[in-house]
Amino acid sequence: MSTLLYSVTMSLDGFIAGPGGDMAWLTEHLAPNPLVEELISEVGALLVGNRTFRGSDPYEGMEGEGEAFGGGWSGPQFVVTHNPPAKSPPGHTFVSDFDEAVALAKEAAGGSYVNVLGADIARQCVEAGVLDEILVSLAPVMLGDGVRLFERRGGAPVRLERLAQSEMPHPTTVRLRVVR
Template structure:
């Protein structure tokens, strides 16, 4: 059965984007071979992308997934990609299927398409929704040695109870710490 995985690079202070969705901070950390990513790539069955992540936020330097330079995984992965949206009349974009409505339904659609592989969630709000609904199985974070001070937090839940994780793997690739954990509901 497909598992749901939140996959992101995060700053040491817990941001996955800079202000207004800026992603330029990731540049210095991309390109170094990373065995954790190499291990994950063939195991991905489908992507579930939040609408904000798909559009690239508000930053002028963001590369939304709807443009070739913003393709997930730099275009190195191809397969079913679903964008969670509230707008059922979303204009079509080649290679992406828009799923409007309930998060649980979107996850089920992505799981069916994943054919037993991982459903990788891209986007903090979508990942948080999956976690709160009990749908998130694992988290793979690439911890970068940088402090951003502002942006979109990896996990932000006002007055929320802690979420217990169980380590699965920890490794280092260049300056990046890879942290792979299972959600312990």
């Protein structure tokens, strides 16, 4: 059975994107990270939120622009949206139903990780009880505003268990399991 993993880089003040979903802030923090690289090699499919799919690219103007993880991964991507584009990019499937998108991504992953990209789709995964793990890299910056890691007003606490943690010289990265 495939594991749903939300992977993300976050500012010290809890934002994963700047105002308007801007990802340009992340560019200077893109560096080799063994914990992240190991996990990327185990990803079988992506489950992507619409805002993330249509958002800015931290690899803009660089090699790997427009590709998942800057070209470090390729495979099937399932985008949850009620407004699919007229023409689908290769490897992308647009799905309007959240449960269907999760099922399709898990099937495509074939027992490997389904990597969740996007704060809102990650929130939906938590609320549906299908998120299994979280991998957070902490960037040494405070953005002050933007898209929060998790936005769950009135939500119940979610218990997490630390599975792994990286240390310097790489950005601090923590891998957590959702405790059910």
